[in-house]
Amino acid sequence: MMLQGYVLTIAYLAFGAGLLLVDYYGGRLLLLVRARHSLRNNRSTQIFLLLGGMFTVIIKLFFPVPPGPILIGDFFPSIIALLLTIYYLYQMVTAKRNHGQPLPQENGGFEQEVLAKTGKLIETNKRNLGFVVLAFAVLHFLIPQFVLL
Numbered sequence: 001m002m003l004q005g006y007v008l009t010i011a012y013l014a015f016g017a018g019l020l021l022v023d024y025y026g027g028r029l030l031l032l033v034r035a036r037h038s039l040r041n042n043r044s045t046q047i048f049l050l051l052g053g054m055f056t057v058i059i060k061l062f063f064p065v066p067p068g069p070i071l072i073g074d075f076f077p078s079i080i081a082l083l084l085t086i087y088y089l090y091q092m093v094t095a096k097r098n099h100g101q102p103l104p105q106e107n108g109g110f111e112q113e114v115l116a117k118t119g120k121l122i123e124t125n126k127r128n129l130g131f132v133v134l135a136f137a138v139l140h141f142l143i144p145q146f147v148l149l
Helices: 002-025 030-042 044-063 075-098 104-122 125-141
Strands: none
Touching: 002 044, 002 075, 002 125, 030 044, 030 075, 044 075, 044 125, 075 104, 075 125, 104 125
């Protein structure tokens, strides 16, 4: 389980970095342009990436690469995977809003406001975040024991 979680995390982080950097480097990699289009327009892709992100975070927290601590596992890759999951959630909400489906306004729209502010922060720093995610994916691949340092 640990080895599969390790490979899944690296793939999830690398794919997320590619989606964050597609606006800047997508002209060379058409696969990333198609993936971004699918993320924005395909509901099943959005749900798959959300569930995959949650699954990856749980796997990294509870089944770390040895000699990682048992309880909190690979902390930094988990945080980065959680940030990517939040980004995918923001993309899903934005796509839903753009397709004209009304969003529920529960609790005075507080959740919508927090999600919008978080999404705007990620959108304005997308290139920098993409390079950070890519660096974590590469470091996690090269040095899997680099836990909590």
